[in-house]
Amino acid sequence: MDLDQLKQKLLTMASHAEIAVNEALRALVERDYDLALRVKESDNVIDHLEVEIDEMAIHLLAKAPLASDLRLVTVAMKISQNLERVGDEATKIAKRARDLSQEPPVKIVVDLPRMAKLALDMLKAALDAFVNRDPVSARALIPRDKEVDGINKQITSQLAEHMVENPDAIKRCLNLITISRSLERIADHATNVAEEVVYLYEAQDIRHTGTKSGVAKATTA
Amino acid sequence: MNVTSSNHTIRKAKSLAMNGLCILCAALVILPLGLILFYLIQKGASSLNWAFFTGLPKSAGVPGGGMGNAIVGTLELLALASCIGVPIGVLGGVYLSEYGGERINTWIRFWADVLNGVPSIVWGMVAYALVVLPMKGFSAWAGALALAFIMIPLVLRTTEEVLVLVPRSYREAALALGLPQWKTIMRIILPTARRGIITGILLAMGRVAGETAPLLFTALGNDYWNKNLSKPIAALPLEIFNYSISPYDDWNRQAWAGALVLVAMTFCLSLSVRLFSTGRFQKNT
């Protein structure tokens, strides 16, 4: 059925996005210039997939799907948009990683690796929840976004301080700040995907419920 | 290829032979009819004149005279029989189609078919017992009743068949408007089936127009104009019967003329049935 094809394409796009983030982070850690370049190029694939998914979704909408089929189509469009942004963030990280690899490392230790792991885990969890039809796990990952936000703030202020004291490191610090922000955005996108998964499988819209707890009101059984 | 073509020739020959046989059979059916008509016209046309249509029978042996009273009498009997037979037949058909239950309908239809097959002279006897004896005399009423008995099962069956053909959806639509059932039947179903019902009536009339046996001892016949329906009345079949078994040539000739007129009447009735059912006379559809 065409809905299955849509789902497959979405999954393909998801794995591309995951890989992109992974490789971008690896390029950062291993200071690998070539890897960074490859990430930038593969973003094209992700962009194409978004266009294809949107086209497929429109065609499917013309067939007037209903109930869970209808939700799948609209959710697919939203998830693909989020994944495309994730790809863009990965590209940004890769660009900064490329620049950083050309220069000696900064003297300050910041918790980027942990933040990267968190963000990456969130993304993976969100996509797994989609594949495994598991809205419970999706809800569970939403609170973790707070943690990522916290680390981002921490890193930003640490680097800001360092820049004041070490003006020659400004360029490198700015790059690191950008990377931190990209990771925070990736976590946000993962949260969005999780919210879409909950809507798809529970027919509940938990966006902007303010509590950011993801638990919202109890699921009626 | 040879085999196919010889098969083809054989098949063609067979086809032609069967076609020929069918045409022959059709001709065998139509031919006698044509011969009868021709004979009638030949024998009877010469006696058709104004006096024939308007005059009264003369006494035996006296030439001249006519069958005016018989022609009018037949028409009167038809009209009376229809007045009695048509309402009963139509209403019976309405009952069968609109009201009856499964079992009772089967019985009614069965008996209607049986009555259809009853010899017409038996109906004459029934009318004799019911009307002639109590009234102590023959009359147009008795004759009309006998004819009506023949008409009723016919009209009943044809009415029912036509009503059943009216699509169910009209009944549903009318009932859904809040119309009671009898109004639905009277104002919507019957008008829709009007053409078929009238065709049925005309057919029944055509059937009884030529009945002789039932009239023998009910209407009896009359040498004069009938002025009182409680008295005997002349009818064409009766006159033809009387005249043709008589020894007088003049009467024999008039009998042929009478037969011709009777056939012409039946022909007109059949023609109106045809014209009616093709809708020439209908206002809508």
Added chain:
Amino acid sequence: MNLTMTPEETKTAPRGQADNAGTAAPRLQSKPIAASTTSPAVPALSVKNLSVFFGKHQVLKSVSLNIDARAVTAIIGPSGCGKSTFLRSLNRMHELVPTSRVEGDIRLFGEDIYSKSVEPVIVRRRVGMVFQKSNPFPTMSIGENVVVGLRLNGVRNRTLLAEQTEKSLRMAALWDEVKDRLNAPAISLSGGQQQRLCIARALAVQPEVLLMDEPASALDPLATSKIEDLIRELRKDYTIVIVTHNMQQAARASDYTAFFYMGDLVEFGPTAQIFTSPKQKRTEDYVTGRFG
């Protein structure tokens, strides 16, 4: 696509079912499109534990639901699920079948339509019906067809009849097309026009509720959309119940939808909710085309 929630059986499905405590509103509009300015106190039709039997065969099993006034309620379900029987029980048309038997209660604005003192004829004047195949009376003209319900019920006043003819034809969106040939035979109209004529005919007796049994299934798409537009217009003044097996039509044209399956009412709620996030798995399966 399995919903992970375990569905609960809905035996009674009052209107408020969709606003169950604890659920946030789904994305699509869940409030009915009919701007019921005040929620009607008395539902137009209130059905309680309705069971219909034809001989020994039970076609409807203890169905209960409320049909709101001035709203369009759609009845969907696979063939043989009892939706037409349900519709016909609302104006006692199922009684045309001699072996039919009804248990339970149906009230029209509070009045029991099955009570011994009520004649079916009266019920049918208040609850009109339009059928799947248009059936204008063939021996009558267009104008005569429209007011036949009035005329045969004794209305003689010519002015009144003429007014009602125009009013009903306007309501059925047919006036402009036929106003200068009211004397033409009704069967000279096209299929879609004939159906609108039947709607005008039903409206002329001024019913309170209009029942429609798959009114557009015999029509081409253009005529169908005209009928759907008409239904949306009529909703302002009439209560409409429409049986359809076309789910997109139900989704487009109705405010509430009831899903029947094998004689049971499986789910009833606002149309938007039934078609975006139904609560029952059977509804979900039917609506996404997995069976029926």
